[in-house]
Amino acid sequence: MYSKNNSTTSVYLNQLFVWFGLVILSGLSVVLAGLDLGKALPFIVLVIAAVQVYVIARAFMNIRPSDKIAKVFIGISGLILAVSLLLVVA
Amino acid sequence: MDILDKLVLPQSLEHITLLHFLSVVALIVFIPYISMVLGGMIVSLYYKRKGTVKNDAQHTQFAKEVIALVTVNKSAGLALGIVPLVILLISFTQVYHLLNYTPVKFFLLAFVTVGIALILINVYRYSFVFKDILSSVEDTAGDNINGNVAADIRQFSPRISQLNDWTGKWGLGLLCVGTYFFVAGLTHAINAVDGDISKSLLGSLLSITIISRWLYFIAASISLTASVILFYYFYWDGGKKDVPKDYTESLKKQMLWLLFIALLALPFFILVNTVLLPASSLSLFVFAGLFLALLFIFLLYQLIYNMIKENHLKYVHIPFIFLLLAVIALALAEQTAIANTSLKNTLIQADNYNTLNSESTPTK
Numbered sequence: 181m182y183s184k185n186n187s188t189t190s191v192y193l194n195q196l197f198v199w200f201g202l203v204i205l206s207g208l209s210v211v212l213a214g215l216d217l218g219k220a221l222p223f224i225v226l227v228i229a230a231v232q233v234y235v236i237a238r239a240f241m242n243i244r245p246s247d248k249i250a251k252v253f254i255g256i257s258g259l260i261l262a263v264s265l266l267l268v269v270a
Numbered sequence: 271m272d273i274l275d276k277l278v279l280p281q282s283l284e285h286i287t288l289l290h291f292l293s294v295v296a297l298i299v300f301i302p303y304i305s306m307v308l309g310g311m312i313v314s315l316y317y318k319r320k321g322t323v324k325n326d327a328q329h330t331q332f333a334k335e336v337i338a339l340v341t342v343n344k345s346a347g348l349a350l351g352i353v354p355l356v357i358l359l360i361s362f363t364q365v366y367h368l369l370n371y372t373p374v375k376f377f378l379l380a381f382v383t384v385g386i387a388l389i390l391i392n393v394y395r396y397s398f399v400f401k402d403i404l405s406s407v408e409d410t411a412g413d414n415i416n417g418n419v420a421a422d423i424r425q426f427s428p429r430i431s432q433l434n435d436w437t438g439k440w441g442l443g444l445l446c447v448g449t450y451f452f453v454a455g456l457t458h459a460i461n462a463v464d465g466d467i468s469k470s471l472l473g474s475l476l477s478i479t480i481i482s483r484w485l486y487f488i489a490a491s492i493s494l495t496a497s498v499i500l501f502y503y504f505y506w507d508g509g510k511k512d513v514p515k516d517y518t519e520s521l522k523k524q525m526l527w528l529l530f531i532a533l534l535a536l537p538f539f540i541l542v543n544t545v546l547l548p549a550s551s552l553s554l555f556v557f558a559g560l561f562l563a564l565l566f567i568f569l570l571y572q573l574i575y576n577m578i579k580e581n582h583l584k585y586v587h588i589p590f591i592f593l594l595l596a597v598i599a600l601a602l603a604e605q606t607a608i609a610n611t612s613l614k615n616t617l618i619q620a621d622n623y624n625t626l627n628s629e630s631t632p633t634k
Contacts, residue, residue: 190507193427197342197349197350200299200350201349201350201353202347202348203299204295204296204299204349204350204353204354204357205353207295207296207348207354207357208353208356208357208360210292210298211292211357211361211364212360212362214278214279214281214285214289214360214364215277215278215279215360215363215364216276216277216279217277240509243278254619255446260427263410
C-alpha cells in the first residue's frame with residue numbers, strides 16, 4: 181500500500197496531501213461566510229476547525245487517539261467545543 | 271436553486287475577490303486529483319482486461335497498483351475530490367448571485383456524481399486487494415484450511431471478482447459523467463453573459479463547446495496519469511524495485527507513447543477552446559495562462575521525443591512537474607476568464623452591498 185510506505189519521501193508526500201486538505205478546509209470556512217446560515221454557521225465553522233485540529237494532531241504531531249494523555253486532552257477540547265457551541269446557540 | 275439564492279448574503283467587492291482566489295485554489299487541487307483518478311481508472315481497467323485476456327498476472331498487478339497510486343487514500347478522495355467541489359459550488363452560488371444559476375446546477379450534479387464515483391472507485395481499489403488476499407490464502411494454505419473458512423472463500427471469491435468488475439465499470443462511467451457536469455459548469459460560468467450555450471441539461475449534453483472542453487479534459491487526464499506512472503515507477507525513491515526488468519522496459523515504452531499521444535492532442539484542444547471563448551471573458555491574463563501552458567507542453571514534446579528516441583529516462587521526472595505547472599496555468603486562465611465574465615455582476619453586487627451598508631449605518 182503506497183500510503184503506508186514508511187520511507188521519508190512517502191511521509192513528505194502524505195504531509196503534502198494533508199496540507200492541501202487543510203488549505204481546502206480553510207477555504208470552505210471562508211466561502212461559508214458568504215451564506216446566511218444563521219446560528220448554524222458558527223457550528224459548522226467550529227466543526228471544520230475541529231476536523232483541522234484533529235488532522236494536524238494526527239499527521240504533523242503524531243498524536244494517536246489511543247494514547248491516554250491524548251484521550252484526556254481530546255475530552256477537554258471536546259468540552260470547550262461543547263461550551264462554545266452552547267454559547268453560540270444561547 | 272431558490273434555496274441557495276435565498277441563502278446568499280450581500281457581497282462586498284473584497285469578499286467576491288477572495289472567492290475568486292479560493293476558486294483558483296479549489297481548481298488547482300481538484301483538477302489534478304480528479305484527472306489522475308479518471309486517467310488512472312482508464313489505465314487500470316485497460317490493463318485489468320489485458321491481464322484477463324492474456325492471463326498475465328503482471329498486467330493485473332499493474333492495474334491494481336495504478337489505482338492505489340492515483341487514489342492515494344480514502345481521505346484524499348474526500349479532501350481533494352469532494353470538498354473542493356463544495357467550495358466551487360458555494361463560491362459560484364455567491365459570484366453568480368443575481369446573474370445566472372446554470373453553473374451552480376451543473377456543479378451540484380457534478381458533486382453528486384463525482385461523490386458516488388469516488389466511493390465506487392475506492393471499493394474497486396480495495397476489492398482488488400481482497401481478491402488477491404483470498405486467492406493467495408486459497409493457493410498457499412490449500413487443503414489445510416478449516417472447512418467453514420474454505421466454504422467462505424469459495425463463496426466470496428467470485429462475489430469479490432464480480433464486485434471488482436462492477437465497481438470498476440460503474441465508477442469510471444459515473445466519473446466520466448461527473449467530470450462532464452463539472453466541465454459543463456465551468457463552461458456555463460464562462461459563457462454566462464454573452465455565450466450561446468443552451469441552458470437546458472439536454473442542450474448542454476449536445477453542446478459542441480462543452481464536448482470539446484470535456485475531450486480536452488480527458489486528454490489532459492490521460493497525459494497527467496501517464497506522467498504520474500512514469501514518475502512513480504522510474505523516479506520516486508529511486509524507482510520501483512520489485513517489478514521484473516522486462517516488464518518495466520515494456521511499461522516504460524507504453525507509458526512514454528501514451529503520454530506523447532495524449533499530449534499531441536492538447537494544443538489542438540487549447541486552440542479550439544480559446545476560439546470558442548466569449549468576448550466578455552478575454553483578457554491579457556487569460557492569454558498569458560494559455561501561452562504558459564502551451565510553452566510547458568511544447569517543451570515536454572522535446573524531452574519525451576528525446577527519451578523515446580535515445581531510449582533513456584534522464585528526464586522522466588519532468589513531465590509530471592511540467593504538466594502540474596501547465597494545469598495550474600490553465601486553472602488560473604480559467605478562473606480569470608470566469609472573473610472577467612462576472613465582473614459586471616460583481617460590481618452590481620458590491621454596489622448593492624454598499625447601499626445596504628450605508629442604509630444600516632446610523633447617521634450622526
